[in-house]
Amino acid sequence: MDPFRPPADAWSRRDFMRNSMGSFALLCTIGGTETLGGKKIVTSASRRAKAASPFAPFQRDLPLMPVLSPVRSERGVDVYDVDIREGLADILPGFQTPIYGYEGIYPGPTIRARKGRAAIVRQSNRLSFDTNVHLHGGYVPAAHDGHPMDVIKPGAKFDYSYPNDQDAAFLWYHDHAHGRTAKTLYYGLLGAYVLHDEREQELDLPRDEYDVPLILADHAFNRDGSFRYAENVDLGFRGDTILVNGAVAPRMRVERRIYRLRFLNASNARSYDLRLGNGRAMVQIASDGGLLERAITRTSVPLHPAERIELLVDFRQFRPGSEIVLHNDAGEPSTKAVMRFDVVRGGGVEEARIPRGRMRTLERLPEPNASRRWDLTLATASGVQWQIAGRGFDPTRIDVRPRLGSTELWQWHNPSNRVHPMHLHGMLFRIVERSTGVVHPGERGWKDTIGVQPGETVTVQPWFTPYRGKYVFHCHALEHGDKAMMLQLEVVA
């Protein structure tokens, strides 16, 4: 395996630019951006100087990831072509941040798929090291799941085949090559995968520009504007800046309509507690695995790494001109502001509605075949390793072999003092019990990731379907997963 290097390594030249061009930057500041032969010229230095602070929240409009178009569609299958490569992102005003990205952008392009219509995503590795792609939350055959040891070599390609044979859900795709996901996701290898179905349409949920994926991630920066990463194996990485869709705490113009806001926590290890304005109501309609049975009104929404939650927010209730801040009550002063909604006039007559009745009926699960307990602990005897049931990841060992179509009761027991967002690949589970209290109605739908709190025991019931083969389950605090907090299961006939 070629060694990993951060994308910033290729850009040391910018240090020289910044140091030696300081006086030129000052000149641009004084001269403003107006003249120079009557033409408007905006230099990066002047933009940098004009900004209140590159980190000031609500200075930029919310960017939206481009939607990936299929290169061709044949026999009911959409074929996509993606290059995994280096790129530069405009995150801080006046700086360019080197990233790794699908199509060279951060976050990667959004794939919008439909239930019953398969997709093939051809991923070409233009990086200098191994990578692969995991469709997080997807029912995907084992060979296409992005198992940590199934990698695409530099210069090679792989056609990931996604059957899309599951109910509508907000999935995401990201790198999963073994041992360095903390770095590769941090430097940009992730994107949204939105799976639609007919049920959503029947429910008249908001569509098109009123259906917005929002990817949250905390970052830190070096003085040249590059991403700053410092490994923290215990707590996991904590950045001092919140990015939404790759912009520092942006603002979003919203009409007086209902919006479907799809939140993904793509942070390495940070958990959020999201609240809207002065405790305004948000209606949760979906979790990781798609729609809940019934919509639930909430004023506070916890979101652990890799979890998704879909909220309907009715901006019709606010006066035009209102500015409503979505904030993270679990944050420090610099990571409290997440984004701001600026309510504007117009929007016309609303056609979407907030579902009042039953949205979906969840399948009855077969009786569990077995009960297992997984202790989540930090081992410091030789080096440092996070373990599940006293074991670290070993790709040559199968830790559990459930039968296809069966269910089991899995107890995540967390005696450590860190949150562990436990994720199961290729399958979904339901939460049965939390030792800390009742399972919130917003968590009673299908899940693929669950935040297990310090001191807590959470019982989940995975359903080992629909494919046989080797998958992994692991902690999605990326530094934990990389430091071996991952086991392997094989679903057998």
Next chain:
Amino acid sequence: MRRRHAVLLGLALPLVAAAPATAAEVEVKAVEPAGAEPAWDKTLVAIAPGDTVVWTFTGTTQAHNVWSGTSTNWSYESTLATPAPPGSFRFDTTGSYHFVCRVHASMQGDVIVGNAPPPPPPPLSQQLFPNDGTPPAVPATGELVLETGGLDTTRPTLSGVRVRRARHGTRVSFRVSELSRVTVRFKRGGKIVKTAKLNAAGRYRGTVRDAKRLRAARYRVDLRAEDVAGNRSEVHSARVRLR
């Protein structure tokens, strides 16, 4: 090793200058500042040959230790724990010795023994660009303003309501103060006999069609507007005689 000088170059010179030349023991503390990466309280320690450096972890809440990492000129690792017991090492040979925590890449530092030159400044790509977290909305207090504007509780108003018989129904005209859904109710003898809903903003003039042919009589017509926030106007009534 490229990241080895990532932490606070600015502290370097004062520390070198202030280092006690005769001290036999120098303490380096692990600190966990709120909202920032864990660090050492000193990232550069200048000592004389034969002196000892003691790394302490009092009050820390994460797993730490001190480790020589990838250094080739010394080898040491203290116990990793939460909180960790102190680690110590006696440096007898002149030179520059790098230390790090095995768990936290942000905890880097150097011990300079004797007259070894201090490490060169790190490039900008390895210097922290900190977010001080001051929101611009109210710089005076630094408090985040969670909401301005707020809920729309203003009722829409209807004015100039007129209702006239027309060829295929009833012509309704009015002015509504904001985008609203206007409900038009035809009543006869206290009973609602027909309801129509219209979307309107500002001046409106239109015909409520009468496909079912209301019987010829005198009707009371009630209009009420409801804006997008659900605020309702007062009911305005007019009368019309249909034939």
